[in-house]
Amino acid sequence: MTRDETHTTIERMARECVGNQLRLLSRVVTGIYERELRPLKLTASQMVILALTAKQGHVRSVELSKTLQMDASTVSRNVERMRARGWLEQAPGKDERSRPFRLTASGEKMLRDASTAWEKAQAQAVGLVGKEGAAVLRRMSKDLVAGLSLD
Numbered sequence: 001m002t003r004d005e006t007h008t009t010i011e012r013m014a015r016e017c018v019g020n021q022l023r024l025l026s027r028v029v030t031g032i033y034e035r036e037l038r039p040l041k042l043t044a045s046q047m048v049i050l051a052l053t054a055k056q057g058h059v060r061s062v063e064l065s066k067t068l069q070m071d072a073s074t075v076s077r078n079v080e081r082m083r084a085r086g087w088l089e090q091a092p093g094k095d096e097r098s099r100p101f102r103l104t105a106s107g108e109k110m111l112r113d114a115s116t117a118w119e120k121a122q123a124q125a126v127g128l129v130g131k132e133g134a135a136v137l138r139r140m141s142k143d144l145v146a147g148l149s150l151d
Contacts, residue, residue, distance in 0.1 A: 036121040
């Protein structure tokens with residue numbers, strides 16, 4: 001690659017990198033949710049774990065890790081913190097090493113309390129990316145999840 005070609009590529013990397021643009025968007029949007037949830041002492045990641053657990057009734061950390069594309073140790077740390085706060089409890093399971101967990105009454109209350117903060121954050125996030133942008137993100141996420149389930 002010539003010096004000019006390298007310079008052109010560097011310029012494109014700085015200006016067009018999809019990975020960087022998505023990380024920037026993620027940091028900004030996550031900040032919106034974190035600010036709204038902070039008074040509840042709940043993080044955006046914990047809110048999603050509560051919501052997915054409520055939706056499924058019970059879930060295993062490994063399933064959440066795959067669904068959220070989060071490192072298993074990060075999910076486990078969040079789950080342990082949430083257990084310590086009384087929001088989650090172990091559910092009966094066949095395998096002691098990978099027992100599912102479920103919401104407690106306290107976890108259900110936290111999720112209800114968080115819904116107002118989530119609605120406010122959601123409105124701000126949609127305002128930032130626009131209704132069309134939010135729809136595109138939902139479609140992309142849905143397609144991504146569908147592709148992951150084929151693995």
